[in-house]
Amino acid sequence: MSDKKHTHTHQLQQASRETRHEWYGKTITLASVVGIIILVVAIIYFIGQRGLAAFTTDHVKVTDFLFSADWNPLDGKQYVGAAAMIVTSFLVMILATLLAVPFALALGIFMTEFAKNRLTKYLQIMIELLAGIPSVVYGFLGVTIIVPAIRTVFGGAGFGILAGILVLFVMVLPTITSLTIDALKGVPAQYRQASLALGATWWQTTSKVILRAATPGILTAIIFGMARAFGEALAVQMVIGNAVLMPHNLISPAATLTSQLTSQLGNTVNGTLANNALWSLALFLLLMSLAFNLVVRIIGKRKG
Incomplete structure (x- = not known):
């Protein structure tokens, strides 16, 4: 009787301990979620407040900001046209992504459908190493290798949009x-088996079945790559030339939104038009980031 009572008491203590652990786990998880929500809201509020100051306090027109290429936001001169940087940012992002997508598809198909396990393992390690290299290293390699090569082949200073595209290509790959x-x-193995059973070759199965089934995931990968390219700052700043000019060719110096932010924000005084204009660039970048995430969610819903 005493043993049964002791066992029952032990079970109650164990259940109580498990309940406490579960409560602790739920509390920590809830606190983490609330903290993340507060952090995101605070970032959006801070950037939104500072970014809108140029339009509310300094009375800059939104149309001038979006469509004018005159950028000289000094006090008393409301030349806050970001069109040149917006066009350059989109141009570099799109061309770098278009250059990277065929290589990424080829590597992905080779590693998942044709390569042996050992080779796949080595290639995966190389991809992870490329993803983990800091931006400043890519920028340094761009300055020491890509820029001199462009200067030799095309002439000029070598700094420009083409150098930024090539650096971003390696970074988003x-x-x-x-x-x-x-x-x-993520494509079910039954798709491959059914296609092969019907007499299709491996390449027919890959191109007609697997790629089509994986299209939503591949589109998501491309959107994430575009977001990575659009938001990159340091590496692009080191090779693009940082001249706020509307791009006319791929070897002319230019400036992206991020390169202008990183190079000029520390040289302005809080509350001035020059500082508020740079925060407006940051607000535009934030809105583009939200747009990329919205597109990813739409693709995810279609996939579901």
Whole structure:
């Protein structure tokens, strides 16, 4: 009787301990979620408040900001046209992504459908290493290798849009490749087996069945790569030339939104038009980031 009572008491104590642990876990999880929500709201509020100051306090027109290429936001001169930087940012992002997508698809298909396990393992390690290299290293390699090569082939200073595209191509390639591999691996094995059983070749199965089934995941990978390219600052700043000019060719110096922010924000005084204009660039970048996330969610819903 005493043993049964002791066992029952032990079970109650164990249940009580498990209940406490579960409560602690739920509390920590809830606190983390609330903290993340507060942090995101605070970032949006802070950037939104500072970014709108140029339009509310300094009375800059939104149309001038978006469509004018005159950028000289000194006190008393409301030349706050960001069109040149917006066009350059989109141009560099789109061309770098278009250059990276075929390589990412080829690597993803090869690693998931044709390569042996050992080779796939080595390639995966290389992709992870490329993804983990700091931006400043890519920028340094761009300055020491890509810029002199462009100068030799095309002439000029070598700094410009083409250098930024090539640097971003190498930077976004691991991101798009990794997510593409995950999308291809997510295709059910039954699809492959059914296609092969019907007499299709491996390439027909890959191109007609697997790629089509993995299209939503591949599109998500491309959007994440575009977001990575659009938001990159340091590496692009080191090779693009940082001249706020409307791009006329790929070897002319230019400036993106991020390169202008990183190079000029520390040289302005809080509350001035020059500082508020730079925060307006940051607000535009934030809105573009939200747009990229919205597109990813739409693609995810279509996939579901």
